[in-house]
Amino acid sequence: KQEVTQIPAALSVPEGENLVLNCSFTDSAIYNLQWFRQDPGKGLTSLLLIQSSQREQTSGRLNASLDKSSGRSTLYIAASQPGDSATYLCAVRPSGAGGTSYGKLTFGQGTILTVHP
Amino acid sequence: DTGVSQDPRHKITKRGQNVTFRCDPISEHNRLYWYRQTLGQGPEFLTYFQNEAQLEKSRLLSDRFSAERPKGSFSTLEIQRTEQGDSAMYLCASSWGGTNTGELFFGEGSRLTVL
Numbered sequence: 001k002q003e004v005t006q007i008p009a010a011l012s013v014p015e016g017e018n019l020v021l022n023c024s025f026t027d028s029a030i031y032n033l034q035w036f037r038q039d040p041g042k043g044l045t046s047l048l049l050i051q052s053s054q055r056e057q058t059s060g061r062l063n064a065s066l067d068k069s070s071g072r073s074t075l076y077i078a079a080s081q082p083g084d085s086a087t088y089l090c091a092v093r094p095s096g097a098g099g100t101s102y103g104k105l106t107f108g109q110g111t112i113l114t115v116h117p
Numbered sequence: 118d119t120g121v122s123q124d125p126r127h128k129i130t131k132r133g134q135n136v137t138f139r140c141d142p143i144s145e146h147n148r149l150y151w152y153r154q155t156l157g158q159g160p161e162f163l164t165y166f167q168n169e170a171q172l173e174k175s176r177l178l179s180d181r182f183s184a185e186r187p188k189g190s191f192s193t194l195e196i197q198r199t200e201q202g203d204s205a206m207y208l209c210a211s212s213w214g215g216t217n218t219g220e221l222f223f224g225e226g227s228r229l230t231v232l
Contacts, residue, residue, distance in 0.1 A: 004159070032219050043123075043208060044160070044223040089159055093219055103150050103212065104173060105221065107159030 002027045006108035014116050021075040021111045023090035028068050031095040035064050035075050038087045080115045087112050121224035123209050129230045137195045138227040142211030149192050152208040160208055199231045
């Protein structure tokens with residue numbers, strides 16, 4: 001059974017700092033890994049998606065890396081801003097038999113990020 | 118592209134009542150998913166449709182839960198005889214099931230409170 005762990009559970013930083021959020025998973029047979037942002041009481045906003053064959057993806061101040069063999073991904077946020085305060089979730093999608101993929105994502109519990117002005 | 122929309126956003130009900138949530142996926146997406154999220158936890162998979170066919174159901178989906186996608190467009194999730202343990206955020210997501218990245222797009226969720 002796939003298990004996803006996110007460390008740290010919470011992080012508080014001053015504005016302007018660069019920071020790294022960690023995600024680890026136990027089963028390396030994944031189709032892709034997706035990072036999401038969730039604001040309090042809201043749904044999930046997709047930030048970055050990394051296919052199993054890729055090593056990293058970048059979008060603006062965000063960079064996500066994937067090391068499938070070791071079961072790890074990191075989300076790097078550069079020059080953090082108060083508006084980055086939210087819960088960040090990573091989720092892995094399994095790689096099914098014959099290369100097909102099914103929609104059952106397994107999520108970590110999230111990292112609650114607070115960026116102080 | 119209006120995104121994934123869910124209705125209602127909030128529902129407060131008494132134990133034992135039935136509730137129904139609706140999800141309208143992104144129009145060109147043929148895959149639709151329901152997830153449940155409790156406070157402080159990541160979302161947990163409930164069920165998945167490809168077009169109108171329900172292809173997978175989690176063990177979390179007890180007999181009191183039923184989901185439909187009658188015409189392969191919108192979906193409904195019904196909970197019968199609600200219990201306090203059903204209180205959670207119910208999230209809907211959709212994706213395009215063709216040759217693509219497999220990226221899921223989520224709605225804003227429907228928050229259920231059972232008193």
